[in-house]
Structure formats: structure tokens, C-alpha cells
Amino acid sequence: MSDSNTTRFDYVSAGKQTISIEQEAIQALNDSLGEAFNQACHSLLNCKGRVIVTGMGKSGHIGTKIAATLASTGTPAFFVHPGEASHGDLGMFTKEDVVIALSNSGESNEVVTILPLLKRKGITLISITSKPHSALATSADISLVTPIEREACPLNLAPTSSTTAQLVLGDAIATALLEARGFSAEDFAFSHPGGALGRRLLLKVSDLMHSGDEVPSVSPGTLIQEALLEITQKRLGMTTVVDDNLLPLGIFTDGDLRRAIDQGVNLNQATIDSVMTKSFTTVTPEMLAAEALQIMQDKKINALIALDETGRVAGALNMHDMLKAGVI
Template sequence: MANFELPPGFDFCQVGKDVLKIEREGLAQLDQYINENFTHACEKIFYCSGKIVVMGMGKSGHIGRKMAATFASTGSPAFFVHPGEASHGDLGMVAAQDIVIAISNSGESHEILALIPVLKRLQVPLICMTSNPESAMGRAADVHLCIHVPYEACPLGLAPTTSTTATLVMGDALAVALLKARGFTAEDFALSHPGGALGRKLLLRVSDIMHTGDEIPHVSRDASLRDALLEITRKNLGLTVICNDLMKIEGIFTDGDLRRIFDMGIDFNNARIEDVMTSGGIRVRPNILAVDALNLMQSRHITAVLVADGDQLLGVVHMHDMLRAGVV
């Protein structure tokens, strides 16, 4: 029965460090199993025209779910099937063109062994990850990946600890090897993570968030400085673009420019905007990533940038737009 009184001088930190040491040593020995079998497993998965089906019971099942999720998010479509449920109908989710990765530390999982004859009949390739190549699963596998570790971090040798870490790492090794072989890119990754911060950074383009049409602050070059300031106030983007009737950019005037001209003795009532505007203006194309526009703004120490095709004004994007879109 568990003891609910803490032993005198018990050191939680030391136990934690011991666990890390044991698991590091286990992983160091895993290196020897990245061999020709690993290559064969990667090749079978790479050329698979269907999906990767991962199976495992208990703690192996938990690792299997994470493994399937990692495959799926890195360009190798995958899903997890519980072996117990598979025996009661879920095996119908597995098709002949799929490939199965079955996980069991002992290699003697009854639930998985019961499925192997059906998988063989369907001619579904079987990759087994176990600690014993001579186990029933090891012998039945088309490819066996050894995940043997000297001992568990659990002092009783019962709770799966080092072995599940080794299994997880072997799964990561497979996923990353396949990712590189497929030439999987950061943008590909973002396509399967559209709701996350990474997805927003890698998928959102300036055209998705820029201000267009009547939202663009703009005046003609013969407008008065007063009218330009009113336009800046109305549109609330901290600037106005100076352009002709065809929306061709001639210059820009910003809040920062306003502060600078206070020391120039400008007659605010009679000055025209062309007398104080900055010619040109920093601009980006609408199809660039929003995060690239953000990086430009930060490097130039500005809070907004024009969106244009050459000199043709298409829109304006502000730092606040980036914040609202979750790019920052």
C-alpha cells in the first residue's frame, strides 16, 4: 500500500534527474536501431498510396495517437485505430492501399495479434515497433523496428517510461525523415494548422487584411495641409496618400511628418500638401505574406505601409491590422 508520509530527506529533484539520466541512456542506445530496417520502413511509408494507420494498446496507444498526429501534420496522412475497437468493426477503416504501424513493447499484444491475419489477408504492409524482434509481432512484421531499452525509469520496472519515450522518438525519427524526403515546407505545415499562430503567419497575405476603396486615406497634391490632416483623422491610419485621380501614388504624409514640420515655420492655414509631403512612399505588393510586411515595417520603424502594383495604389495596411489578425 502506498505510503502517504514523505520519507525524511526525500529529494524530488534527485529522483527527477535520475529519470532523465536513465531515459537519456535509453535513447542513446536507440541509435543502433536506426538501420536498414528504418530505411525500409521509411520507403514503404513514402510510397504508400493510402494512409498510415497506427495501432497500440495502453500507453503504446497514447504514443500511437501522438505519432499519427505528427505524421498527419507533416505531410504523411495518418490516423489512429484502437486495436480493441478494430476487432469490433473499426478494422473496416483500413484499406488495402494503407500501411499499418503496430506498437507493443512486448510484441505480444493479444488485441493486435488478433488483427494480423486479417491484415495479411488484405495484403496491408505491417510495420511493428517492439522491443523484441523474435516476438510474435516481430516475426509477423514486414518490417520490424526495434525500440529496446535497457530498463525503465520506473524503479519497479513496471510503468512504461523509458520504453514509451523511445517509441515516441522512433516515431518522430520516421516522421521527420519522411518530411525531408517529401520536401515538406513551412507553408505546407501551415496548411494543416490554419487555426494556429503559425498558420496565420504563413498563410495570411497583405491582400487579406489591407484597407481598400473608401477606407484608403488619400488626397490630391493640390489639397491644403488642413484638408490632408482632416483626411488622416477621418481614416485613422496615421497617414494619407497623395495621388492623382487614377490613384497613382505621388507621395505620402504621416503623423510623423506632421510632428517634424512644426519646427519649419509652416503656415498651416495656407500650405498645400505637396509642399510638405514625402515623395514616393514605402510600398509592398498585395500578394506578399503579412508577416513579411510586418518585418518591413519593423525594420523601417514605421506603423503602416502602402500596398501597390508599381505606382498604382491598391490599399494600406497598418500595424494594428497585423495585431487584429494575430500575425504579431
């Protein structure tokens, strides 16, 4: 095709046409959900083994994603290539498992080949296909149909609408199971410890706080100018004021310093206990970092003191620590 013909082609219209056709496929799928979907979810929820997803070609790629979504939302699952299954990987399958097999035509040779073996093992089979009378659908214990009238491909050949419907149906199954199981955000975080959500929900104050000599600390009676030196050295924007037993008496922050200056306090002569904040917010080391962050945001403060079970200062952290750890 020449450059002049290429520039005249309306890519936007072609793209919108594809999206429109796939939207129709999703709507048809939504309208078709019924008792078979209930049965499939019930079977998966009560599976005592693992959910094994299989499919060939583009359906296999979708199956891989479905298995990953199930696994990350509380349903133990993995993908097995149907070709590999017939060459030894069927040994992974047990009668306690549930198999989800995807094939748009329902006639994929690699998938159909293993169906009798699944039956002999007594494994529950859920099919996802657009052909309710296909070999796969009729062999399945539960048949889920994706009612696709046409592919979004203008040749009606490339898997587009069909794979979109498979993917959406897989997501529908996974989220329905998630809700039925009472799967929580914290459960999700345990499956995603490396992600932002995992950091937000798994990190505790103890994982982020400064402790020991890193905690800025002065005694009552300390001159303000000496306290400022402690704040500068420890770089948390505040200092604790504690007694000999490390019990907190107050906190002195950048805000307290500004207020002292506004009030004309002599920083070279006044002591820290005359300007410190005696009523302050604390957390515990076992508190989730996300909870501590919420406290900071609600109270519009930049630092917190963590107290141990005896009420003594165990550590301190500030907003920068939250940012550095990816909690924010």
C-alpha cells in the same frame, strides 16, 4: 506517509533520475537506427493509401500522437484502436495502406489478434517494439526495435522509457519523411490554419488591408491641417496623396509631420505636396502578410500602401493590423 516523511523526500533527485534513464533510452535508440529505419521510411514515403497507426494502452496513446504528427507533416495518417479493429474497423484498412503497430512487449493480445488479418489483406506492417523475437516483430514486414534496458519507473513496471523511445522514434520517422518529401513551412501552415504559423503564412495583404473609403486619401494642394484631419479620421497614422485617377503621388506620415514641425513649416498655410514623402514603399494585395511585415521591420516603417495591377491605390495597412491579425 506522514507529512514529515513527505517533506524529506528528494523529489528533484527522483525526477533527475527518471530523466537520466530516459536519456539513456533515447541514446540507445539513436545508436540502433539502421537499414530497418531506411526501409520503414521508404515504405511510408511510397504508400499509396494511408498510414494507419495502432497500439494498445500506453502504446496506443503514443500511437495517436505519432499519427497526428505524421498527418500534420504531409503523411496522411490516422489511429485505429486495435480492439475496435477486430470488431469492424478493419474495414477501414486497404491493401494500399501501411500499418505501424506499437507494442513494447510485442505480445499485446489486441494487436497480435489482427496480425493474420493484415497479412490476408496484403498490408505492409511496420512494428515498433522492444522485443525483436516477439510475435509482433516476427510478423512484421519491417521491424523497428526500441532497445530498452529498463523503465524509468523504480519498479521497472510503468511504461516510461519505452513510451519515450516510441514517441522519439515516431518523431524521427515523421521528420525524415518531411525532409524527403520537401514539405515546406507553407505546407505545414495549410494543416494548421488556426495556429499562429498558419496566420503568418496564409494571410495575404488583401485579408488585412483597409480599402475603399477606409483608405486615408487627399489630393495634392490639400492644406496640411486638412490632411491631419483625414489621418485622424481614418486612424492609420498616415494618408496617401493621389491624383484624380487614384495614382499615388506620395505619402504623409506621422514622421513627415514631425519633420515639418522641426523645419518650422506653417501647418495652416503649407500644402501636403510640399512635405509629403515622394519615394515610398508599396506592396500588392496578393503578397503574403508575413512578407509585408518583414518589409515594415526592415525599413522601420509602420504603414504600407497596397497597389493593384494598374498601379492605383487598392488599400493600406499598418502594424496594428498585423498585430490584431496575429501575424506578429
